[in-house]
Amino acid sequence: MTLIDRDRSTGTRGVLGGPGGGDGSSLEVLYTPxxxxxxxxxxxxxxxxxxxxxxxxxxxxxxxxxxxxxxxxxxxxxxxxxxxxxxxxxxxxxxxxxxxxxxxxxxxxxxxxxxxxxxxxxxxxxxxxxxxxxxxxxxxxxxxxxxxxxxxxxxxxxxxxxxxxxxxxxxxxxxxxxxxxxxxxxxxxxxxxxxxxxxxxxxxxxxxxxxxxxxxxxxxxxxxxxxxxxxxxxxxxxxxxxxxxxxxxxxxxxxxxxxxxxxxxxxxxxxxxxxxxxxxxxxxxxxxxxxxxxxxxxxxxxxxxxxxxxxxxxxxxxxxxxxxxxxxxxxxxxxxxxxxxxxxxxxxxxxxxxxxxxxxxxxxxxRCIGCNECVGTFLFGGWRLHCVMNPELGYEREANALLRPQFGATRKRVVVIGGGPAGAEAARAAALRGHDVQLFEARDRIGGQVLTASAADYKKREMEAYVTYFERELEHVGVRVHTGAALGADHPALVDADVVVVATGARVSAAGEPGALDAVEVMRTGSPLSGEVLVQGANEIALNAAAYAAQQGAQVTVVTGERAAGYDMNPILAAHTVQLLERAGVRIVADAGAAAVEASTTTLWAPDWVADPEPVAGLEWLAGLPGSVEVVEVGARVKGGRLYQATQSGFWAGTRI
Missing domain, CATH: 3.20.20.70 (Aldolase class I)
Known part of the structure; x- marks a missing residue:
């Protein structure tokens, strides 16, 4: 059983990059009085x-x-x-x-x-x-x-x-x-x-x-x-x-x-x-x-x-x-x-x-990714309206004032390390403020965990479109993006930098059981799965991994432990995602005993991702940069949390450069 029904007449139309992807004469009627x-x-x-x-x-x-x-x-x-x-x-x-x-x-x-x-x-x-x-x-x-x-x-x-x-x-x-x-x-x-x-x-x-x-x-x-x-x-x-x-x-x-x-x-x-x-x-x-x-x-x-x-x-x-x-x-x-x-x-x-x-x-x-954080997390949580993708929502006056070249300010050379949402937002904001910005991503495409999440078919359209947006937007505002790029203290861009923004993401909170595969790595590399698959964890990563395995025909069981499935998601999205998985035949249980796990089962581990406790952890070579270089850490590596924390952190850090 599939996770998403694409058979409706509108099912494959209007998606970015697809037929009638949003531009052209076919839309002229929408712009008529x-x-x-x-x-x-x-x-x-x-x-x-x-x-x-x-x-x-x-x-x-x-x-x-x-x-x-x-x-x-x-x-x-x-x-x-x-x-x-x-x-x-x-x-x-x-x-x-x-x-x-x-x-x-x-x-x-x-x-x-x-x-x-x-x-x-x-x-x-x-x-x-x-x-x-x-x-x-x-x-x-x-x-x-x-x-x-x-x-x-x-x-x-x-x-x-x-x-x-x-x-x-x-x-x-x-x-x-x-x-x-x-x-x-x-x-x-x-x-x-x-x-x-x-x-x-x-x-x-x-x-x-x-x-x-x-x-x-x-x-x-x-x-x-x-x-x-x-x-x-x-x-x-x-x-x-x-x-x-x-x-x-x-x-x-x-x-x-x-x-x-x-x-x-x-x-x-x-x-x-x-x-x-x-x-x-x-x-x-x-x-x-x-x-x-x-x-x-x-x-x-x-x-x-x-x-x-x-x-x-x-x-x-x-x-x-x-x-x-x-x-x-x-x-x-x-x-x-x-x-x-x-x-x-x-x-x-x-x-x-x-x-x-x-x-x-x-x-x-x-494009709205349909996560429903705006309602399920913020409004239902007593906050004002926010959007996980648009950090300018609700701050239009401040953002408009900040996202333009600042009169009399020095044009700085900015290097952003990491091409996930935090790094991309920081690079975009800094470029709009008139700075010379380069972004370095170790992998062959920017997007970070957003790109990894696109491995699950039911959210591929939204996640891929978000990454495409950043690719086009960074090009539009003049950010030079380098993918598959390794950096060291002697890299020319770092030697000449005035500001280095570190946006390399969060770290895994704990190691999985012996023999368990990292669910994020499995999705990121597109590893094939079949037979019996056991997913350990109850967070969004676990549910995405279950969807990824199920769409390949695997028989999937999610073992949540003491936490409810989707505990780190807003309750509306969590319930919706669980329904999608259950319709696809995924079993969701509290403990492995109830799952009747076979010895041949492939086990995936879906840990929480948390902030690094030490400054520039894993990038100690940054200490070798000249003292005049300002180093700023943004996103999940310092904030933890989810997409909202990444985009907010990256954007507002970029507006302060």
Missing amino acids: ARIGRLTLKNRFIQSPMHSKFSSEFGEVSDKLTDYLVERAKGGAAMIILENTAVDWARGRAAGNPVRIDDDLFVAGLSDLTEAVHREGAMIATQLHHAGRQCSTANTEGGVGALAPSAITSTAIGDEPHAMTHEQIAEVVQQFRDAARRSVMAGFDMIEIHGSHGYLLTQFLSPQANHRTDEYGGSFENRARFPLEVVRAVREEIGPDFPLSYRISLEERVEGGMEADDGLAFCTLIEPYVDVFNVTAATYESMDSIFMMQGREPGELLPLAARVKAIVGKPVVGISRLGWILDAAADSVAAGEMDFVAMGRTQLTDAKLILKVKNGESDRAR
Whole structure:
């Protein structure tokens, strides 16, 4: 059994270096104007909303939020949809600190945001949002508990909500109406009603979440009553011509949830009141269809958009990792199956992807690798939004100031040792600051552990594209890259260097059992595996090695010991990866006894990788350099950790040179 299904029509299209890899005339339709109601958008690209926690703790627009969205406006998006904008801060906001629009006093900050985006030639919409039962009790003021159609707990949240009274239903309808008025006051170009992903309006439509016996529950017509009242109230408030979008999870993908037929019926019901449909799927109980990860094919949700487009006369927005398959997205637009391409995490990873692709520089665009650290590690961990690949996310103002030649600064000769993510980020940043940079990599290609991880087929596309990005980007910014290069203190580049950046990676935490093979080395060298394979370890390396062995036809058992499989990954990605492995026939057990290991079994050891405790460990010859040479260590060799620590460490070290 394979780990990934490549048989779908979009399965091999749009991948960098493949057919229709992202440049050329096939994409021209995506750069043509199109209308939403009275608006004419300059192209077909919409930035999908994504919770960032960049607003203030009180929910006000901040400089950080503005800088982040302005950078995406500069990057070419025709329309930016602001993240979930709370109409009910007390009982209905998303976790932490979303943007709020529940009082007139927030209009001033929101108007600053719309003006800033407009100056860059983009339009901006607000997304009116109420979390319903997907708001935890801890996130409500006074711990009063969330509101929902019925007192049925979401398994994704775990807190029992309160069933809404008729008075509360009327109050929330008024909150949406008032938020719509404020959206117009603040200068937004469009309003989107958030009726997807398991939030309050979805809950009323859902047979799983809505068990009411009054006029708001039971039949489809009754379940649709409340969201329809919201749509009508907003339309009445903003008048007949102001553009209105509805974002819908056409199907919930949970047992007993709303199926696509009801979703389509609701689209038909609200079509007279809206100007565009933004089509997605799922709730937080089926999260892997919201945040699609490695091993899921891009474009999986496009058939849902096509089904809506087939029955309505209004424009339709499609989504699902479309940054990977822009050629397929363009074909869908040309065929009349959708009208606009929405990108969310893609826009986090590279704010300029839209312009890079238009200019024929697709290989210089970062593509989201689908690791879901942005949500599963950072947002769920109480942090603001971060991207493991893009250290500039959330720091756009600082990065823009630093990534340019510094007036009056001395141009330095910089040598970077190591071509993994930390070394590549340091080299890129230093070169953009105007320095003369050379990068030396001992192996025949840069990429480090990212390249090793590409041995697992289910993540090969993402990892290979990331390495290709760095190869093209370093060339673009003028870094001279030397692969297969051995260095010593007498190397001419080091003799003349002003700064040496050491980015040689982490070290193995402990030795494996006698006879066990290093899992990383097996994957790096492409060693063949067959028969019975035992993988010792529970970290991401162990799971990658299991996938690598399974794709070669081996019978694989992972022995995790006392730790859970994927303990060093975010919980969403870990669960997703375990599911992929189990579908491929991989056994995951706690101890070797339970695995019934044969004597002929090949054993792989997947240790943790940790920081070196001693400065320049393994490179003691650096002590022979002149005292005037500055030596800087970056990445996993000093930070430990994972990809995020490597890219952050390398990038910010490069900006300090």
